[in-house]
Amino acid sequence: MKNIEKENPQIDWHLPRDLLCEEKKWQDTIPDPPSELMSPFNYFSRFYNEEFIENIAYQSSKFVLEMDHETPNFTTLEIEQYLGILLYVDIIGMLQYRLYWLSESRYPPIADIMETVLQDQPPEEMQSIDEQIISFKGHSNLHQYVKTEPHKWGYKVFTPCGSSGMTHSFQIYEDDSTCTNFGIRISGNIVIELASTIPEHKKYKLYFDNWFSSISLAEQLQDKGIWCVGTIRENSIPNPPLKTGQELKKEGREAHNCAVNSNSGIVIFKWFDNKAINKHIRIPRPAVVSQYNKFMGGVDLADMLIELYHISMKSKRGYMRIFHWKLNVAVINSWLLYCRHHAELKTPGKNMSLLQFQAKIAVGLTTAAKAITRERG
Incomplete structure (x- = not known):
């Protein structure tokens, strides 16, 4: 993948005056549940x-x-x-x-x-973005090999999932033309494309790992009124103002320091556990680590639920695998919506x-x- 992003090397950083500034409170709502639980078929019909x-x-x-x-x-x-x-x-x-x-x-x-x-279900406040693999070993121009995934061959799909595991949309990876070019690298373009279904300036929160993260991506999301939390590679930070890993190591485990972008207000927080970890955040407070760990697992949860009773019917036609995957996602989403209503209606x-x-x-x-x-x- 080509990195077409050009970071501004003149970004100015300063130490934060107050890490406990006003919390970015979500300004949207999940619709009220129906007066009583519907049948599983009726829940499914909302997605199909x-x-x-x-x-x-x-x-x-x-x-x-x-x-x-x-x-x-x-x-x-x-x-x-x-x-x-x-x-x-x-x-x-x-x-x-x-x-x-x-x-x-x-x-x-x-x-x-x-x-x-799939999918006119109102989005959740907290959503993680990550990749999934639709298993397929046949011939296809969209075929991908990802050695870190349980299913190494197949179609790579990027999905934003709520912390409940509900899938809100998806984007199948093709190449650099997978989605619109928003002037940043392909991974950031994918996030912006997926975020296009999220209401703007309602203070939704996105979570993603360092393959997606960049300062430019955080700035574009900020312009839409969407906050984000993500790990970030240090070489993706222009003029990094933070202490080195060796300096934090000398201070001991849980040592940390941070800096604020003077123009955008983006916070870079570096925390030393067994090794130094970089994060850029839209909520400037040290609780970012627990926030990230709590809400980053939505896609993994969706993957796990799909694998429980996934459609295993074989087909040489790759598009049928995508069709089966979408059917599984609709079942999972309808069940999660039923569970939410079950809890809300007590x-x-x-x-x-x-x-x-x-x-x-x-x-x-x-x-x-x-x-x-x-x-x-």
Whole structure:
């Protein structure tokens, strides 16, 4: 990746007068919960609405027409059944797909169908931005190898996730043209692009690691009224005004010092644990370390939840892997929204488990089109 960012080498830093200045209080709200909990299928429908499913049906029909010169007419009800089958397969996990409708191992919710036929959720205040990998080993121009990820081959996706694990949007990595050029390096451009869905000047907070961080990125977010916390590489700080790692080491563990950018008010905080750590922040107080650790894990949490019951149906078509990933994300988001409402409404009993919730969505999808009949082929 090309670094096209040109930092201003004349940035002026000074020591902060007061690290306990006014807290940047969030100025937006999460909508009130409904009067009562909805069904899992209704929660799911908020992320996979009728318009989106109609578009899937239209595009699927168009694809078959272009490839096979037939005149198909996929209905939204058939697409809902297909989505339900994918979620069922996730849960049941038979060794071969044909086992679902063979007489010896027949599974009625799927067999009966086989014989007959993201995201307008209001954002959370705290969001972390990181990469995910949609596993795929086939041939694709978008193929990436990331040795540090559990799934090393696949599509690299950048997502902002709330601390709950809810995914708010995504950007698939292509190359330097992945997103709009905002005059900083590609990693910073990705953050600005993803932040475009966040209401401006409401004091939302973003968290990211040193691959994304730069002073220019923090300044552009500041112009939008969005605060950020992130680790930053020391060579990304122009005219670094901080003590060296060796100087902090002599002072002992937990030694720290900081400086404030005279123009933007951005704070650079350097803290020594086992080694020196650089952070730039929009909330100038030493609690930045605990803040970062508390809210940076949203993407990892989303990754973990997706892996629990992810759609494992293989396909040589890479775009199907992305489609399956988006379906998983919609299920996770709808379950997290249900859990939030369950807590806000103080509903008696425990939350429905993710497995049970996904099963109920599958029931809702696969029973939505029982009236459709089709001749055996």
